[in-house]
Amino acid sequence: MKGRMILLDHIGGTEAACMLVDGKLDDLLIDTNDAPRPGAIFRAICDRPIKGQGGMMLRLPDSETAFLRHGKGLRPGQPMLVQVTGYADGGKATPVTDRVLFKSRYAIVTPGKPGMNISRQITDDDTRDALLAIAHAAFDSPHGLILRSSCDGADADEIADDIAAMTALADAILDDAEGNQPEALTEGDGPHAMAWREWHRAAQVVTEPGCFEDHGVLDQIGDLGRALVPLGEANMYVEPTRALVAVDVNTGNDTSPAAALKANLAACRALPRALRLRGLGGQITVDFVSISKAHRKQVEQSLRAAFKADPVETSLVGWTPMGLFELQRKREKRPLSAAMLSDI
Numbered sequence: 415m416k417g418r419m420i421l422l423d424h425i426g427g428t429e430a431a432c433m434l435v436d437g438k439l440d441d442l443l444i445d446t447n448d449a450p451r452p453g454a455i456f457r458a459i460c461d462r463p464i465k466g467q468g469g470m471m472l473r474l475p476d477s478e479t480a481f482l483r484h485g486k487g488l489r490p491g492q493p494m495l496v497q498v499t500g501y502a503d504g505g506k507a508t509p510v511t512d513r514v515l516f517k518s519r520y521a522i523v524t525p526g527k528p529g530m531n532i533s534r535q536i537t538d539d540d541t542r543d544a545l546l547a548i549a550h551a552a553f554d555s556p557h558g559l560i561l562r563s564s565c566d567g568a569d570a571d572e573i574a575d576d577i578a579a580m581t582a583l584a585d586a587i588l589d590d591a592e593g594n595q596p597e598a599l600t601e602g603d604g605p606h607a608m609a610w611r612e613w614h615r616a617a618q619v620v621t622e623p624g625c626f627e628d629h630g631v632l633d634q635i636g637d638l639g640r641a642l643v644p645l646g647e648a649n650m651y652v653e654p655t656r657a658l659v660a661v662d663v664n665t666g667n668d669t670s671p672a673a674a675l676k677a678n679l680a681a682c683r684a685l686p687r688a689l690r691l692r693g694l695g696g697q698i699t700v701d702f703v704s705i706s707k708a709h710r711k712q713v714e715q716s717l718r719a720a721f722k723a724d725p726v727e728t729s730l731v732g733w734t735p736m737g738l739f740e741l742q743r744k745r746e747k748r749p750l751s752a753a754m755l756s757d758i
Contacts, residue, residue: 416436416437417436417617417618418432418433418435418440418613418614418615418616419433419435419616419617419618419619419620419629420432420433420434420609420616420619420714421433421434421616421621421625421626421631422605422606422609422619422621422625423621423623423624423625423626423631423636423696424618425626425632426443426446426609426717427446428444428446429444429445429604429605430442430443430444430445430605430607430609431606431607431609431613431619432454432626432631432635433613433616434629434631435604435611435680437629437630438634438695439631439634439635440690440691440693441613441690441691441725441757442635442689442690442691442693443605443608443609443747443751444605444748444750445604445605446501446748449501449502450474450478450498450508450598450602450688451498451601451602451603451604452498452500452501452602452746453497453498453532453600453602453603454497454498454598454600454601454602455495455497455498455514455598455599455602456474456480456495456496456497456498456510456514456596456597456598457493457494457495457590457591457592457593457595457596457597457599458472458473458474458480458493458494458496458510459472459473459487459491459492459493459494459595459596460467460473460485460489460490460491460492460493460494461473461479461489461490462490462634463485463488464481464485465537467483468483468484468485468486469481469482469483469484469485469487470488472494472496472507472509472510472545473597474508474594474596474598475596475597475598476566478508479499479507479508480484480496480498480507480509480510481506481507481510482496482506482508482510482511482512483509483511484512485753488516491594492684493591493592493593493594494510494513494591495514495587495588495591495599495662496510496512496514497510497511497512497513497514498510498602499744500548500744500745500746501697501746501747501748503583503744503745509745513527515524515754516580516581516583516587517580517611518576518579518580518582518611519562519564519576519610519614520562520564520568520572520573520576520577520624521559521561521562521573521576521580521694522559522562522566522580523555523557523558523559523576523580523581523583524557524559524560524578525556525557525558525584525588525727526557526558527558528548528556528557528558528560529558529559530546530549530553530558530561531558531559531560531561531620532545532560532561532565533560533561533562533563533565535563536561536563536565538566538567540607540608541566544564544570545561545573548551548570548573548574548577549561549577551574551575552573552574552577552578553581555581555584555585557581559577561573564614564615575614580758582610583600587599587600591754612725620676635750636751638692638731639692639750640673640729641653643684643688644678644683645663645677645680645681647665647666647667647668647673647677648663648664648665648666648673648680648681648703649663649664649666649684650662650663650678650681650684650688651664652685652688652689652692652694652718654692654694654749657697658696658697658698658699659689659694659695659696659697659699659702660696660699660701661681661685661698661699661700662701663677663678663681663700663701663702663703664677664703665677665703668686671705671706671709673703673705674704674705675705675712675713677703678702678703678709678713678716679707679712679713679716681700681702682713682716682717682719682720683698685717685718685720685721685725686720686723686726686728689726689743690725690726690747691750692749692750693747693748693749694743694749695743695744695745695746695747695752696742696743696745697740697741697742698728698740698741698742698743699739699740699741700738700739700740700741701710701738702727702737702738702739704737710733713739714732714733714739717730717739718730719739721741726743726744726746726747727743727744727746728741728742728743728744729741729742729743733736
């Protein structure tokens with residue numbers, strides 16, 4: 415089927431959502447029951463500073479721990495609001511931030527950061543003026559407000575309702591910040607809610623049970639258990655290790671310079687999707703097919719363009735002396751584990 419489609423279903427009893435583009439799996443969200451969701455808000459208790467790093471270890475409910483990167487000025491025993499920013503790596507503490515945001519489909523409320531802003535992706539002046547009028551009428555708060563790109567073309571009443579709901583939630587959570595025990599204040603959005611929030615441009619939404627199987631999604635997810643990613647005549651292997659994600663690009667039988675450049679550019683275009691669907695983040699090291707230094711800039715430009723359209727924050731670090739290319743990617747998703755794949 416042509417176009418963009420959201421499917422909401424379950425895998426092995428676990429809530430899941432996927433995005434299809436022209437029938438091809440483009441994004442995937444699978445819930446987890448053994449770790450806090452990104453976006454969840456906690457009242458945490460400061461535990462101990464991490465010397466040399468400037469961070470602070472925090473206590474969460476159920477004897478869980480969190481790590482706040484910037485803990486200057488905090489003291490042990492102090493309560494504070496924190497928000498989960500991603501999944502912990504290899505049994506480490508849950509990463510959190512003290513810059514709590516309240517994010518929905520159309521609006522982001524930012525406590526402690528007053529001001530009103532509109533997404534830069536909305537460039538039409540008349541549209542921006544109309545959205546500002548909606549915001550001024552609906553928002554009366556000391557918090558800050560950001561109107562997201564999804565507001566472009568959206569119903570004015572829905573935008574106003576979203577602003578009001580996020581403002582009320584922010585006020586309620588902030589009122590509950592004090593206390594001497596850690597407590598979960600919000601759970602964060604599950605895959606179905608995340609799909610509604612983030613994938614607003616899909617043309618069709620399918621929610622009936624079994625829709626993953628009906629649309630061939632389970633087979634596509636099953637293929638993600640393989641490291642091999644076909645690139646036409648070339649291919650690449652995407653393999654997570656304990657320390658990093660290793661990506662190896664190959665030309666196949668053609669070893670000419672033109673084939674090397676073609677394979678590398680194809681890998682650049684395919685890499686964001688390959689990492690996104692597998693839920694991989696952290697340090698990414700790419701072993702491109704050997705090319706001249708003159709062609710490296712072209713490869714880097716292709717990588718930059720590919721990741722610009724990807725929703726997960728990714729920094730292009732650059733080339734190493736050994737000719738590898740390094741990236742740093744935020745861990746917003748849980749890696750698609752072999753155990754989960756075996757349940758499909």
